[in-house]
Amino acid sequence: MSFTKTKYFNNHHTACSLMIDDVVPAAVSEDGEIGPHNDWGYLKDSKNSLFSFLMENLLIKYPHIKGSIFLPLESHLYIPKDTKYNVFTADLDEEYIAFLKSKSEYFDIEFHGVKHTYNDGAKLVFEFENIQQQDFKYISNKLDTFEKLGLCFNGVKFPGYKYNSNALKFIENRSFFWVALEADMINRKHQDNVLKKLDKFDLINIPTNLSGDIFKPSSYIKQLKRLIKNILLHRRDNSPEKYIKYLYNNKLPITIQEHFQNQIPNGKRQTPNIYDDIESLDKIYSYLQPLDIWYASCSQIAKYYDAYINTEVYIKKYEFEIIYNGNLENSELSFVSEFSRIQDTITKKIYIGKPSKDKFVFNHIRSGKYTKFNTYDKENY
Ligand SMILES: [Zn+2]
Incomplete structure (x- = not known):
């Protein structure tokens, strides 16, 4: 008999996650008005909020979308206020956390620093870029405080991908189990488009490989530059569709990078950002719609991957044992087999496989001893 691990949950071909950075209880307005074009999360999900805009223009159309919000805990306190822009901020308090948690159908909440970035004299500092031991007490205290308010994180994206x-070492000790360390692979074929465990740390690294604005029409100059690059590199087709198909065909996770933050107080627009890229995001999800994809949060993808690389199956004729050697609790995995039913030899629970092509898929299977279960074995029902 065979009982084989599948690379993704439910034997899907690949996984897709929407990664949204910098959801912040703030808005930056030039004229004092706040709408989805300059809301960073200040309006929560009220009328004219960016979240309502996202809901109406994307999530209603693609309700299966799942992803992760990367939350800086106090970045709103460090937004420069000495510009011509009005900066609106609110507390990241229990009410705000309740708003974030009410979107758990779509998004998990993950850690994106405390200050995120701050000015040290004239220099802009990324919080984790050159962080020293003495700075972690402050960060640990903040994490403890927010944990008491019900915000527990599994993953981290360091602000600006700088660390x-x-x-x-700090996040490994704090029991985070995954990171999104780099974005070098964004919009391009790259060896780091894979999920992997870091060499020296017990952390899984998730790539950030598709920019939410990939379908946004670019300026004439950008188009010309791309054309010249394609000719020089002998690339005939550099289309977004071709790149997404490359990720899909190679079973690489499709991780879409976006920001909530949009209007920056220096007058520029953050790129990419949900508001400016909404049509491009629509095109991405429309393109993915007919494909066999597991829509999941980054934590779900990382947890599944941990189970995938740390689980072994030992088969003995009609009996087999599944052993998970990782460190996470309640680890479970999907498998395919030519048999339609299996039974846990200890609890006697029967698992019924879902037909998939000429085989059967079993989801949510944990460590244990199992046997093939014969359907004519009626007394076991
Ligand atoms: Zn950020």
């Missing part, structure tokens, strides 16, 4: 080894 040092102290930062990795």
Whole structure:
């Protein structure tokens, strides 16, 4: 008999997650008005909020969308206020956390620093870029405070993808189990488009590989630059569709990078951002619609991957044992088999496989001893 691990949950071909950075209880307005074009999360999900805009223009059309919000805990306190822009901020308090948690059908909430970035004299500092041991007490205290308010994180994205080894050691010790460390692979074929475990740390690294604005029409200059690059590199087709198909065909996770933050107080627009890219996001999800995809949060993808690389199956004729050697609790995995039913030899629970092509798929299977279950074995029902 065979009982084989599947790379993704439910034997899907690949996984897709929407990664939204910088959801912040703030808005930056030039004229004092606040709408989805300049809301960073200040209006929560009220009328004219960016979240309502996202709901009406994307989530209603594609209700299966899942992803992760990367939350900076106090970045709203460090937004420069000495510009011509009006900066609106609110507390990241229990009410705000309740708003974030009410969207758990779509998004998990993950850690994106405390200050995120701040000015040290004239220099802009990314919080984890050169962080030292003495700075972690402050961060630990903040994490403890927010944990008491019900915000528990599994994953981290360091602001600006800037970090040092102290930062990795700290989050490993704090029991985070995954990171999104780099975005070098965004919109391009790259060896780091895979999920992997870091060499020296017990952390799974999720790539950030598709920009939410990939379908947004670019300026004439950008188009010309791309054309010249394609000719020089002998690339005939550099279309977004071709790149997404490359990720899909190679069973690489499709991780879509976006920001909630849009209007920056220096007058520029953050790129990419949900508001400006909404049509491009629509095109991405429309393109993915007919494909065999597991829509999941980054934590779900990382947890599944941990189970995938740390689980072994030992088969003995009609009996087999599944052993998980990782460190996470309640780890479970999907498998395919030519048999339609299996039974846990200890609890006697029967699992019925879902037909998939000429085989059967079993989901949510944990460590244990199992046997093939014969359907004519009626006394076991
Ligand atoms: Zn950020």
